Amino acid sequence: MFAFKGNKEALDLLGNAATIGIHLVCSTFVGMAMGWYLDKWLGTKPWFLLIFLLFGIVAGFKNVYDEVQRILKKDQGIGPKNDDENKPKD
Known part of the structure; x- marks a missing residue:
């Protein structure tokens, strides 16, 4: 289905880029919406x-920074290879 089917690294890179962009945009919109509703409610x-x-x-940039640090640690082999290793076992 995808041209990247055999290239896991390219898909990981694409997923990381999308995650970073979503963190920044969503945090900004959530903060703006909260402020707008508070202004509407309180006048x-x-x-x-x-x-x-x-x-x-600020929260968006902090999330981006944390995500980049996680990616760097993963590339250097310091942290876990995937998030499944952090989940508690049943």
Whole structure:
């Protein structure tokens, strides 16, 4: 189905890039939405929107930083090879 079928490294790289982008965008939108709803509820336009937008952006960059650190550790062989090893055994 995919042209990358035999190349696991290319799929991993593509998945990591998508994850990093999703972290940044989703955190920003969640922060903005929280601020918008608080402003609407409390009538404090635009203060909570700006504050929570900044919180969302900061959280997004922190998530991106953490994800990049996880990828670097995985490439260096320091951490677990996949997330399944971190799950508790039944």
